[in-house]
Amino acid sequence: MKKVAVVGMGHTPFTFAVEKTSVELFSEAAMDALDEAHLKPAEIQALFLGNCLGDFSEGQAMVQSYIANDIGAFHIPATRFEGACASSSLAVRDAFIWVASGFYDVVMVGGVEKAASMGTPLATRTFAMFSDAHYEYTAGLTFPAVFAMLAHLYSTKHSVPIKKLKEQMALISVQSHEYGIKNPNAQFHKAVTVEDVLKGFMVCRPLQLLDCCPFSDGAAVVILASEEKAKELTDKPVYLTGVGQASAGRLSSQKDHLPRLRSREISVKQAYDMAGIKPEDVDICELHDCFSIASILAVESLGFADYGKGGELWEKGEARIGGRIPVNISGGLKSKGHPIGATGASQVYEVVHQLRGDLEAQGRQVEGAKVGLTDTLGGDGIVCNLVLQKGY
Amino acid sequence: MEYKLTFKDYNDALKKGNLLGLKCRTCGAITCPPKMTCQECASTDLDVTELSGSGKIVTFSVVNVGPEGREAEAPYILVLVQLDEGPWIMGNFADIDPNKVTMDLIDKRVQLGVKVFPGDKYSPDGGARPLFSFA
Numbered sequence: 001m002k003k004v005a006v007v008g009m010g011h012t013p014f015t016f017a018v019e020k021t022s023v024e025l026f027s028e029a030a031m032d033a034l035d036e037a038h039l040k041p042a043e044i045q046a047l048f049l050g051n052c053l054g055d056f057s058e059g060q061a062m063v064q065s066y067i068a069n070d071i072g073a074f075h076i077p078a079t080r081f082e083g084a085c086a087s088s089s090l091a092v093r094d095a096f097i098w099v100a101s102g103f104y105d106v107v108m109v110g111g112v113e114k115a116a117s118m119g120t121p122l123a124t125r126t127f128a129m130f131s132d133a134h135y136e137y138t139a140g141l142t143f144p145a146v147f148a149m150l151a152h153l154y155s156t157k158h159s160v161p162i163k164k165l166k167e168q169m170a171l172i173s174v175q176s177h178e179y180g181i182k183n184p185n186a187q188f189h190k191a192v193t194v195e196d197v198l199k200g201f202m203v204c205r206p207l208q209l210l211d212c213c214p215f216s217d218g219a220a221v222v223i224l225a226s227e228e229k230a231k232e233l234t235d236k237p238v239y240l241t242g243v244g245q246a247s248a249g250r251l252s253s254q255k256d257h258l259p260r261l262r263s264r265e266i267s268v269k270q271a272y273d274m275a276g277i278k279p280e281d282v283d284i285c286e287l288h289d290c291f292s293i294a295s296i297l298a299v300e301s302l303g304f305a306d307y308g309k310g311g312e313l314w315e316k317g318e319a320r321i322g323g324r325i326p327v328n329i330s331g332g333l334k335s336k337g338h339p340i341g342a343t344g345a346s347q348v349y350e351v352v353h354q355l356r357g358d359l360e361a362q363g364r365q366v367e368g369a370k371v372g373l374t375d376t377l378g379g380d381g382i383v384c385n386l387v388l389q390k391g392y
Numbered sequence: 393m394e395y396k397l398t399f400k401d402y403n404d405a406l407k408k409g410n411l412l413g414l415k416c417r418t419c420g421a422i423t424c425p426p427k428m429t430c431q432e433c434a435s436t437d438l439d440v441t442e443l444s445g446s447g448k449i450v451t452f453s454v455v456n457v458g459p460e461g462r463e464a465e466a467p468y469i470l471v472l473v474q475l476d477e478g479p480w481i482m483g484n485f486a487d488i489d490p491n492k493v494t495m496d497l498i499d500k501r502v503q504l505g506v507k508v509f510p511g512d513k514y515s516p517d518g519g520a521r522p523l524f525s526f527a
Binding site: 144145148156204250 | 453481509514515
């Protein structure tokens with residue numbers, strides 16, 4: 001297999017509803033990525049696009065074809081990836097495999113979504129499509145409800161009283177908002193306190209408003225190239241050195257593992273093993289904090305904390321810059337925003353900037369970071385993990 | 393290979409208050425709701441079996457924001473119930489005011505009832521789901 005590098009990136013602001021179309025959002029990020037990589041559209045050999053809900057938000061399916069044409073990459077193969085909130089991470093993994101195989105030398109990967117533009121009722125309905133339509137949606141399952149039930153299960157399985165768990169969860173939202181303020185692409189630039197979180201509207205017990213990420217519009221793009229090509233394009237290559245992906249059945253079928261997500265444990269082991277690293281080697285992690293409890297579940301399965309102890313990372317400041325494992329220094333889904341099809345590519349964008357040391361001026365650089373991990377969860381069971389390493 | 397227990401047959405039975413599952417001839421495990429293969433060992437050697445509908449609540453949430461078309465249902469209680477035969481199943485819970493639920497609900501013994509989601513423009517078939525109450 002060939003080594004595969006990230007050679008260019010672009011990212012729109014993540015926002016509340018905007019008037020730009022999905023094509024316009026993606027193309028803006030795509031042109032910035034081409035510019036950074038010193039590439040022309042005609043040099044892109046294929047487009048791998050994450051997009052979930054364009055059919056519902058704009059009445060636009062097959063958007064990948066129009067995007068390829070829009071940016072002037074005429075007639076290239078363009079493929080859409082749908083894996084709920086993990087869509088563009090799946091796209092990155094597949095693009096990686098095609099470049100690593102030698103089939104392509106330069107490809108564009110990314111994602112776009114206009115989830116905020118859908119409004120809360122339709123967004124809640126369509127996000128619920130990422131659960132079993134016949135056997136679980138019938139009961140009124142929504143996405144906050146999945147994580148609400150996991151929070152109660154976590155509390156009982158690990159004997160963490162719900163009051164203490166909720167305080168840990170609140171600390172996670174507080175940290176995310178603190179770093180989001182420093183990220184110019186973040187949807188929220190607003191500090192919140194533990195008290196703010198604990199007095200918020202109860203969306204789905206025990207999850208309150210500030211335990212939940214927002215609905216967002218936005219796009220993120222990365223360009224991947226083979227090692228030889230990357231050496232022509234950049235003197236700061238960051239290599240994708242490990243990838244993992246796994247799936248799962250409907251939530252109730254995961255009974256032997258919940259609140260752990262077995263698919264995450266399988267996926268991240270693939271990524272760690274391929275990269276030849278262990279959890280303690282990771283210097284920076286962007287993980288899937290769709291809800292505050294999701295961060296606790298993730299750090300445990302990723303190997304950063306013992307089961308039942310994940311919340312202590314935030315209590316002890318270990319998830320901050322300078323801590324043992326800095327988590328979501330972008331603000332995470334909670335504060336940066338979560339335009340679902342774009343989220344995985346956005347996590348890669350963030351980790352690559354950290355590994356290049358680009359974030360000093362924003363006041364959120366993890367000094368000396370060399371190894372980064374992304375973690376993206378789609379629905380109640382698709383997980384994709386990517387390991388990125390500084391290559392210079 | 394023909395599907396042993398389809399959604400239609402499972403759903404028709406559930407609407408009458410009968411919960412069907414699949415008993416594996418290879419490992420003995422019960423799978424419910426149905427699938428092509430045993431959830432434990434992936435065998436296709438399965439027999440349709442009727443389950444008791446009895447179990448205990450393992451977790452719950454109170455949903456205050458319903459999806460489009462189902463806003464009026466909120467607030468409602470969602471539960472995951474561990475059936476006595478082993479599988480977990482998702483449903484609603486009816487016996488308590490959603491505003492008065494506490495963590496004490498977990499581990500309570502419950503018995504199956506049924507409520508039908510009539511469907512919407514995205515899920516035109518809808519489907520029955522368990523509506524549990526205290527046993």
